[in-house]
Amino acid sequence: MKILPPLEISGAMLISSTVPEPDASVGEVLWNAATSYTLATRVVRSTTHRIYQNAIAGVDATFPENAPARWQDVGPTNRYAAFDQNRSTPCIGASPLTVVVQPNIRFDSAGIFRLVADSATITVTSGGVNTFSETIALLTRNTTSWYTWLTGRFIQRQSVVRLALLPNTDNIITINLTKSSGMCRLGECVLGFAEYVGDAQFQARDDAINFSKVTRGLNGELSIEARRNVPTNKLRLITPKNIINNVRELRDLLNAKPAVFIGTEDDTGAYFEAVLKLGLARVWGHGIDYPTHFQIDMEIEEL
Numbered sequence: 001m002k003i004l005p006p007l008e009i010s011g012a013m014l015i016s017s018t019v020p021e022p023d024a025s026v027g028e029v030l031w032n033a034a035t036s037y038t039l040a041t042r043v044v045r046s047t048t049h050r051i052y053q054n055a056i057a058g059v060d061a062t063f064p065e066n067a068p069a070r071w072q073d074v075g076p077t078n079r080y081a082a083f084d085q086n087r088s089t090p091c092i093g094a095s096p097l098t099v100v101v102q103p104n105i106r107f108d109s110a111g112i113f114r115l116v117a118d119s120a121t122i123t124v125t126s127g128g129v130n131t132f133s134e135t136i137a138l139l140t141r142n143t144t145s146w147y148t149w150l151t152g153r154f155i156q157r158q159s160v161v162r163l164a165l166l167p168n169t170d171n172i173i174t175i176n177l178t179k180s181s182g183m184c185r186l187g188e189c190v191l192g193f194a195e196y197v198g199d200a201q202f203q204a205r206d207d208a209i210n211f212s213k214v215t216r217g218l219n220g221e222l223s224i225e226a227r228r229n230v231p232t233n234k235l236r237l238i239t240p241k242n243i244i245n246n247v248r249e250l251r252d253l254l255n256a257k258p259a260v261f262i263g264t265e266d267d268t269g270a271y272f273e274a275v276l277k278l279g280l281a282r283v284w285g286h287g288i289d290y291p292t293h294f295q296i297d298m299e300i301e302e303l
Contacts, residue, residue: 001196001197001198001199001200001235001237001261001262001263001264002109002163002194002195002196002197002262002265003194003195003197003250003254003259003260003261003262004109004111004161004190004192004193004194004195004259004260004262005192005193005195005250005253005254005257005259006085006190006191006192006258006259006260007103007105007107007190007191007192009083009101009103009189009191011048011049011080013101013102013103013104014079014080014083014099014100014101015100015101015102015172016098016099016100017079017098017099017100018093018094018096018097018098018099019078019079019091019092019093019097019099020079021044021046021049021077021078021079021080022044022046022077023077023078023079023093025094026078026092027042028042028044028051028077028078029042029043029044030043030044030045030046031043031044031045031052031063031064033059033060033061034059034061035059036057036058036059037054037057037058037059038054038057039054039055039056039057040053040054041053041054042054042074043064043071044077045063045064045065046077047063047065048065049076049077049079049080050065050073050075050076050077051073051074051075051076051077052064052065052071052072052073052074053071053072053074054070054071055069055070055071055072056069056070075088075089076089078091078092078093079091082099082112082186082187082188082189083188083189085188085190085258085278085303086188086303087114087187087188087302087303090114090185090186090187090188091185091186091187092183092184092185093183093184093186094183094184095117095177095178095179095180095182095183095184096176096177096178096184097117097176097177097178097184097186098174098175098176098177099174099175099186099189100172100173100174100175101172101173101174101175101189101191102170102171102172102173103171103191104169104170105169106167106168106169106171106193107165107167107171107191107192107193108163108164108165108166108167108193108194109161109162109163109164109165109191109192109193109194109260110122110124110161110162110165110173110189110190110191111159111160111161111162111188111189111190111260111278112159112160112175112186112187112188112189112190113158113159113187113188113189113190113278114158114159114185114186114187114188115138115156115157115158115159115160115177115185115186115187116156116158116179116182116183116184116185117138117177117178117179117184117185118137118138118139118178118179118180119135119136119137119138119177119178120135120136120138120160120175120176120177121133121134121135121136121174121175121176121178122134122136122160122162122173122174122175123173123174123176124165124166124171124172124173124174125171125172125174126166126168126170126171126172127168127170131165131166131168131171132162132165132166134162136157136160137157138156138157138158138160139154139155139156139157140154140155140157141153141154141155142155157273158187158273159273159276159278160267161260161262161267161276163194163262163265167193173191175189188278190260190278194260194262195246195250196243197237197239197243197247197250197296198237198238198239198240198247198296199237199238199239200235200236200237200263200264200275201235201236201237201238203236204233204234204235204236204263204275205232205233205234205235206231206232206233206274206275207231207232207233207234208229208230208231208232209229209230209232209301210227210229210230211227211228211229211230212224212225212226212227213225213227230301230302231277231302232277232282232299232300232301232302233261233263233274233275233277233298233299233300234297234298234299234300235263235275235296235297235298235299235300236295236296236297236298237295237296237298238293238294238295238296239293239294239295239296240292240293241288241290241291241292241293241294244286244288244294247286247296248286251281251284254280254281256280257280258278258279258280258303259278259279259280259281260276260277260278261275261276261277261278261279261281261298261300262275262276263275263276277300277301277302278302278303279300279301279302279303280300280301280303281298281299281300282299282300282301283297283298283299284296284297284298284299285297285298
């Protein structure tokens with residue numbers, strides 16, 4: 001198992017995107033100091049790449065980011081939405097949706113999540129030379145017979161992770177999503193160094209917490225309010241004892257911070273997405289039971 005803590009992607013690191021700012025297609029408009037705003041109006045500040053909602057009607061020339069009593073920060077702009085590790089703010093754009101990032105910080109791994117597209121191409125360049133490039137088909141189906149080959153439904157692959165990239169300081173990563181019809185979605189983009197924490201054992205759990213609301217009336221009539229499933233994993237790892245202090249430090253580093261938990265590195269295997277989560281470690285305990293190895297019990301909850 002590897003864990004990928006995300007680098008913080010600031011405004012200057014996103015050097016290009018096909019999604020404009022402000023993005024009129026999703027209703028974004030720039031803040032204007034001379035405009036009299038009504039309650040609940042939302043505006044964009046291109047200097048902070050954030051959206052602000054008005055709480056006090058009228059005119060005020062104070063920048064929204066400097067007037068929290070008047071303007072509530074409600075999230076990133078559509079252009080920057082894939083870099084805040086918040087599943088409620090995906091970046092949505094027309095095909096091809098392309099983003100180009102240069103962190104100017106070394107990274108050796110990249111993950112993209114909650115995708116809606118037919119294909120994704122990830123390219124990494126350093127000094128003008130391609131060091132990595134791959135196109136991944138995102139529409140798949142399990143074919144077990146001639147009948148399912150002809151009639152089986154396609155499943156949207158929502159995650160792609162690539163490890164062992166060359167960690168050059170000047171790496172530029174380009175992510176390109178294409179879709180034959182409709183809009184593309186890039187939920188989250190995570191760059192960083194993936195750290196080995198142990199070998200996941202069999203009998204792992206792929207569970208889900210369901211938040212749907214079920215209500216019955218006095219006569220037993222049923223009302224269901226559908227809400228999302230939150231996927232979870234329960235894993236047991238066996239880890240060499242010589243890295244226990246590295247692992248303990250990583251546990252503290254990720255206190256209340258999301259990361260990518262990669263249960264298996266074989267992305268061609270059927271279990272890859274089942275044990276891949278961008279989320280939080282809710283339980284992380286160490287059993288020091290063996291002379292050469294220790295045991296990690298981990299429960300991970302997706303964002």
